Amino acid sequence: xxxxxxxxxxxxxxxxxxxxxxxxxxxxxxxxxxxxxxxxxxxxxxxxxxxxxxxxxxxxxxxxxxxxxxxxxxxxxxxxxxxxxxxxxxx
Amino acid sequence: xxxxxxxxxxxxxxxxxxxxxxxxxxxxxxxxxxxxxxxxxxxxxxxxxxxxxxxxxxxxxxxxxxxxxxxxxxxxxxxxxxxxxxxxxxxxxxxxxxxxxxxxxxxxxxxxxxxxxxxxxxxxxxxxxxxxxxxxxxxxxxxxxxxxxxxxxxxxxxxxxxxxxxxxxxxxxxxxxxxxxxxxxxxxxxxxxxx
Numbered sequence: 641x642x643x644x645x646x647x648x649x650x651x652x653x654x655x656x657x658x659x660x661x662x663x664x665x666x667x668x669x670x671x672x673x674x675x676x677x678x679x680x681x682x683x684x685x686x687x688x689x690x691x692x693x694x695x696x697x698x699x700x701x702x703x704x705x706x707x708x709x710x711x712x713x714x715x716x717x718x719x720x721x722x723x724x725x726x727x728x729x730x731x
Numbered sequence: 732x733x734x735x736x737x738x739x740x741x742x743x744x745x746x747x748x749x750x751x752x753x754x755x756x757x758x759x760x761x762x763x764x765x766x767x768x769x770x771x772x773x774x775x776x777x778x779x780x781x782x783x784x785x786x787x788x789x790x791x792x793x794x795x796x797x798x799x800x801x802x803x804x805x806x807x808x809x810x811x812x813x814x815x816x817x818x819x820x821x822x823x824x825x826x827x828x829x830x831x832x833x834x835x836x837x838x839x840x841x842x843x844x845x846x847x848x849x850x851x852x853x854x855x856x857x858x859x860x861x862x863x864x865x866x867x868x869x870x871x872x873x874x875x876x877x878x879x880x881x882x883x884x885x886x887x888x889x890x891x892x893x894x895x896x897x898x899x900x901x902x903x904x905x906x907x908x909x910x911x912x913x914x915x916x917x918x919x920x921x922x923x924x925x926x
Contacts, residue, residue, distance in 0.1 A: 650840025650841055651840055651841050652835040652840040653840060655911065655914075656911045659910050660910070660911075683847045684842075684848075686847075686848040686849065686850060687848040689854070690848055690851065690918055690921075691918065693857065693858070695886050697858060697867055698871070699886065700858070700864070701867065701868060702764075704864075705763035706760065708759075709759050710759045711758075712754050712758045721747075723776075724749065724783065727746075728747065
């Protein structure tokens, strides 16, 4: 870890940049800093890999739950239909 | 205002068909974002009623379904906002922050030994593992409401950062702190429960 001493940020900040990078383009300076840090820090490289994986999995979770359509029960639907019909018939 | 006449005149809007055509779709949309079936049912109902009230503002520029989904989406954002601004907001955030105090050395910011990320398996296997996604879901539920709202809006719905800040009334620097902290806790929770 000696090689990291000269670098102006640490693992906490490196993980911050790893998160930011997945959403927004880093500045030139941030990019260089992160690259240098990751070159010397295998733990943060593991973090980065897992972080990207987690984002991917979260997206999959949503898609899976959306593809498997849920059904409202018929009673609820009938009540809802009645309410809408009432509203429409009111005038 | 003669709503029924309006709807029979317009080919675009037909509220009497809404339940049949869109109720299940909207319900699925809501459940996957609020994780609460009861609440999701209420939101679907509120969406239809709100849509009836402002049926005149529907201009047919989008499809009926897109229009209804947009109304529902706003209602979901209201839920996020209400849940995250309650009195519990501060305490659950404080607790989650405390949980990650030990992750890094306070002096040099390096990972503390016990909390270092470790390899947790082959990526391809994890992506398709049903067990792993159950744990992921559980870990997401443990996040403070505000963090989970920010995280969900960004990573599930690809919402524009500025909009998230505006909807949830947080500053942009707070946004980045939350994105970072949410991931730290989520990853740690996965490691703890998977290995």
